[in-house]
Amino acid sequence: MRTFAKGLTGLLGFFLLWEITVQAGVLPDYWVPPASEVATTFVELLGDREFLLGVVATLLAWLIALGVAIGIGVPAGLLLGSVPALQSASRALIEFLRPIPAVALIPLVMVTIGSGPDAKITLAVYAAVWPILFNTIYAFGEIDPVLLDSARATGANRRQALTWVALPHAAPFIFTGVRVAASIALIAVISVEYIAASEVGLGRYILEGGMNNGHLDQVMAGTVLAGLAGWAINSALVGSGKRLFRWADTEERATR
Template sequence: MRSALRGAIGVAGFLLLWEAAGHAGFAPQNLFPPVSMVFARLGELLATEEFLREIIATVLAWLIALAVATGIAVPLGLLLGSYPAVRRATKVLVEFIRPVPPVALIPLLIVLIGNGPETKISLAVFGALWPILFNTIYALDELEPMYVETARSFGLGRAAIMTRVALPNALPFIFTGVRISASIALILVISVELRGGGTAGIGYWMLGVSQGIRQMDLVLAGTLVAGVIGLLSNYGLEWLQRRLFGWNEIAQEAR
């Protein structure tokens, strides 16, 4: 409760500074509108079907990308974490591909697969893959050997140990990777939309309204919506993680 109150005070202070700066005359209000003007335009936008459809397009692409990244990264992480030989054989390739900035691939993907939602989803999958993958591998590295030996003593094979011992133990770490990847995926989806890699979404809408210099209030309103989506997703995933894996926090405190 106390942390939430402090967070609310920080947000209120930021908004007050924004409002004061908007009226201080440092820049024309058409370039730097006060927050009251931005919220007024945001209220108007949320009442229009067109803008709501743009939000839905971005959120759907983000959810699909996050689900696909999780579906790829978790099995791949289990494989690389369970078989050291495979991990060593692919280490150079993984470390070569991982640092590639996803936004640098936007022109290539537009040429290869077009200007549809597939482009932003593919780039978001690529960027969101790595935190989940490495968190899965790290979780298997931290797996208590006694758990594995106990499972073997009961006659469980490698596949059963992976699904019934390793995966449940790794789930809290995997979920932390999903939380990190959720932010990355949202940033990439909107970034690709802003670069023209899509025909719908908040970023695509902002790209259109930014062509007029007197529409900065609309651009900032779209930015606020993107920030709120990211904030709500992080808090929602954090709450879900506590509900699902509260036992892991208790176990760590008991050590």
């Protein structure tokens, strides 16, 4: 708890610094509104029904996108991870597709799918599938053969060894991939709402603030909310990951 307080102190310190630099005129207030103004807007927004519905729309799109990304990424990763031939065959294709930024696909998706919820979900899936796919492939590729041999030595057959040894071994890595994907998907959904001018959502709201010049408080409040949401999701997943996989030292192995 003490460390939590320290972290909070740092966060509050940042907002305080922001307030002071703007109030003292170090940063002109037409650049950034002072933190207090953003905070007021932020609180007002939390009582705004329409805004909250937008946030719900964003979160719903995020949740669906993450679900679909897991549904694609994990099976594909399992397949590529356990069949080396398939992995090497698909390598160039994957390496080529991966660096295409989701945002670059926005014009493409807009003409084919439109700018409704399908569009943002599609793009968020595209952005989020990579960390899940790669972590799954990695988890299966890096499994210590001694571990599998030990399992076989106890009399487990190949399928049993896969279920009882390889999968538990891979789980924490896959989970880490999902966690990273969750952050990416949220950022992607909001970005698409912003760039493709969706009808609803947090990104749309920020876009409106940006278009009516002088409503930077609206932009900042929406952005802070997005940041807090992303941070909360990530922290929650880190916490549950630690609880779920107490035995795993993913960090040690994953960074080798």
